[in-house]
Amino acid sequence: MRLVDVPNHEFMESPSSWLTRLALRQVVSPRELASYLDLSIRVDCEMALARTSFEELANRIAEAPGSFRMVDAVMQRLRKIDPNGDRFLLRRRSVAYHRYCAACLATDRVKYFRLEWRFKCWRWCPIHVCLLQERCPHCSKEVMLPGDMYCAGPDGLGIATLDRCLHCAELLTTGWQTYVGSLEEDDLTTPREQALTSNGRSVLAALLCGRLRMKGVPKIYSFKQLKNIELLGYLPHVNFQLTHEELHRRKKGESHAHVGTGVQKKKLSALNVIHRQNITSDA
Ligand SMILES: [Zn+2]
Numbered sequence: 196m197r198l199v200d201v202p203n204h205e206f207m208e209s210p211s212s213w214l215t216r217l218a219l220r221q222v223v224s225p226r227e228l229a230s231y232l233d234l235s236i237r238v239d240c241e242m243a244l245a246r247t248s249f250e251e252l253a254n255r256i257a258e259a260p261g262s263f264r265m266v267d268a269v270m271q272r273l274r275k276i277d278p279n280g281d282r283f284l285l286r287r288r289s290v291a292y293h294r295y296c297a298a299c300l301a302t303d304r305v306k307y308f309r310l311e312w313r314f315k316c317w318r319w320c321p322i323h324v325c326l327l328q329e330r331c332p333h334c335s336k337e338v339m340l341p342g343d344m345y346c347a348g349p350d351g352l353g354i355a356t357l358d359r360c361l362h363c364a365e366l367l368t369t370g371w372q373t374y375v376g377s378l379e380e381d382d383l384t385t386p387r388e389q390a391l392t393s394n395g396r397s398v399l400a401a402l403l404c405g406r407l408r409m410k411g412v413p414k415i416y417s418f419k420q421l422k423n424i425e426l427l428g429y430l431p432h433v434n435f436q437l438t439h440e441e442l443h444r445r446k447k448g449e450s451h452a453h454v455g456t457g458v459q460k461k462k463l464s465a466l467n468v469i470h471r472q473n474i475t476s477d478a
C-alpha cells in the first residue's frame with residue numbers, strides 16, 4: 196500500500212489538489228488512484244475524505260509531511276453543521292470546484308489549491324488583498340479537482356503544474372499583477388460587501404479552532420453558531436455580486452452599485468466573527 200514519490204502536502208492544501216498532484220506522480224488518473232485507495236470521490240473529494248480521515252489516508256500511503264490534521268479538523272467540524280457540504284462548499288451542477296487567487300498561484304513555489312478556496316464564503320485573498328478568481332480567464336471553465344493532469348488540455352498532452360487550466364492548458368494566473376491590492380480602495384465596495392467578505396474569512400478560522408466570538412459580545416460561542424450565521428444571510432453566499440469584472444466597472448464609473456454608504460455596516464459587523472487564528476499566515 197505504500198507509494199513512492201509522494202508529494203508533500205502543502206499548507207492547508209485541499210485533499211482534491213493533493214490527490215491530483217499525487218496521481219500525476221504515479222502516472223494514473225485520480226479516479227484510478229481513488230479506486231486503489233478505496234475512496235469514492237465522484238461528487239466531492241473534500242467531503243468524501245471528511246467522512247474518513249485525510250491524515251489516516253496519507254499515513255497509509257507514505258510519510259509525506261503536511262497539514263493533514265488541520266484539514267481534518269476543518270472538514271470534520273464542517274460536517275457537523277453541513278453534513279453534505281451543500282451550504283458551505285462550492286459546486287456547479289453538483290461538481291465541486293475551487294476559486295483561486297491568481298497572485299498566490301503565480302508566486303507559489305509549488306502550485307496548489309487551498310482548502311479555503313473550496314468555500315463559498317472565502318471571497319478574497321488577505322495576502323494579496325484581491326478578490327478570488329471564479330474561473331479560467333481564457334476558457335471560462337471553473338477549476339474542478341481532482342483532475343487528470345496527465346491527459347489535460349485540448350490536445351490531451353497534459354499539464355505539469357496546477358497553475359494551468361485542466362481544460363485549455365493556459366495559465367490561470369494571466370494578469371495576476373493587476374489584481375494585487377485591488378480591494379484596498381474602500382470606496383469601491385459597499386460597507387455590506389466589506390462586512391460580508393470579512394465574515395466569510397472568519398469562517399475558516401472558526402472551523403479550525405472550534406469557537407468564535409461576535410464583535411462586542413464577551414461570550415465565546417461554539418463553531419456550530421456558523422449554521423445560524425449562514426441562515427441569517429451574514430455570509431457572502433447568495434446574492435453577492437462583487438467580482439473582478441464588477442470592481443473594474445466601478446473603477447471606470449460604469450456600475451450603478453451604491454457604494455460608500457454606512458447604513459448596513461453596523462448591523463453586519465456586529466455579527467462579524469472575530470479571527471481567532473489566521474490560517475493563511477501560519478505557514
Ligand atoms: Zn493571494
Ligand SMILES: [Zn+2]
Nearest residue numbers: 331334360363
Ligand atoms: Zn481554461
